Amino acid sequence: MKKILVIGANGQIGTELTTALVKLHGAKQVVASDIQALGRHQELAYEKLDVTDAQRLAEVVQQHGIGEIYHLAAALSAKGEEHPEWAWNLNMTGLLNVLEVARQAKLSKVFWPSSIAAFGPSTPRDNAPQVGAMDPKTVYGISKLAGEHWCSWYAEKYGMDIRSLRYPGLISYSAEPGGGTTDYAIQALFAAAAGQNYTSFLDIDSTLPMMYMPDAVRATIELMSAPKEQLKVAGSYNLAAWSFSPRELVDIIRQRYPSFSVAYKPDFRQAIADAWPRSIDDSSAREDWAWRPAYSLSEMVDDMLKHLAGRKP
Numbered sequence: 001m002k003k004i005l006v007i008g009a010n011g012q013i014g015t016e017l018t019t020a021l022v023k024l025h026g027a028k029q030v031v032a033s034d035i036q037a038l039g040r041h042q043e044l045a046y047e048k049l050d051v052t053d054a055q056r057l058a059e060v061v062q063q064h065g066i067g068e069i070y071h072l073a074a075a076l077s078a079k080g081e082e083h084p085e086w087a088w089n090l091n092m093t094g095l096l097n098v099l100e101v102a103r104q105a106k107l108s109k110v111f112w113p114s115s116i117a118a119f120g121p122s123t124p125r126d127n128a129p130q131v132g133a134m135d136p137k138t139v140y141g142i143s144k145l146a147g148e149h150w151c152s153w154y155a156e157k158y159g160m161d162i163r164s165l166r167y168p169g170l171i172s173y174s175a176e177p178g179g180g181t182t183d184y185a186i187q188a189l190f191a192a193a194a195g196q197n198y199t200s201f202l203d204i205d206s207t208l209p210m211m212y213m214p215d216a217v218r219a220t221i222e223l224m225s226a227p228k229e230q231l232k233v234a235g236s237y238n239l240a241a242w243s244f245s246p247r248e249l250v251d252i253i254r255q256r257y258p259s260f261s262v263a264y265k266p267d268f269r270q271a272i273a274d275a276w277p278r279s280i281d282d283s284s285a286r287e288d289w290a291w292r293p294a295y296s297l298s299e300m301v302d303d304m305l306k307h308l309a310g311r312k313p
């Protein structure tokens, strides 16, 4: 069997997705790669890899007999607005390098994540549809929408199997997120668990779609395992669990930590959040490959606080 390459294995999604892939396929079948030194997956074959380096990527694919790539290395929304050229180069050159190597080496499948950031102010804010107006306002969002089109182009032109999800804000405790707008929720949970107060960079009623990482990882694996003929969406699937505002999250945290207190100082990230939908219609994912989130919002808060207890933010 050909091997699986995870690009960005040390990142927020990569850390947990790599663990799940190892559980499913065995450690010998998974090669971890990241621009940084190997993190927690010490048992795996590891390659230090900058995905913008096409030649090195091709060498890694050839050397390990790679058949499938999960390409997770990306600049997120907030950091992307601070470093636009860096973000565009990483997100677009990285994806194009992956698509090209997948075409040349005839890989069987590629996974690449899109995001709710691909939507914009023209998208209906509630129940953002699978197909409709998309006018992203961040460099990150523009790169995600362009990336969706590139994936469809490669799939149509070369008959490649490229699968993708529009992730909502992902909440996790294993690895830090890389500078997103939804990170406030993780920061608030870390602060509460450490007995500290928190200052939110989003306003109290700023509602966004979110998901717990174990559900996002399972969604990814379910999508990648689904028979191709079941997948009717040619591009990236909308994916949802629940939506909440800082006020709603803090209310749930306070039921566990009554003294937890939050101040609100919205910064440039507020405008990013204001251009994103409040909720997502993921009925195509539910119909085509039976997607269902498992964690409720309060189960996520309990699980996060349990894992974070005693940790410094």
Ligand code: AKB
Residues within 6 Å of the ligand: 076, 077, 078, 115, 116, 117, 140, 167, 168, 169, 170, 179, 180, 181, 182, 183
């Ligand atoms: C971000 O906030 O930039 C990401 C995302 C929603 O894609 N978490």
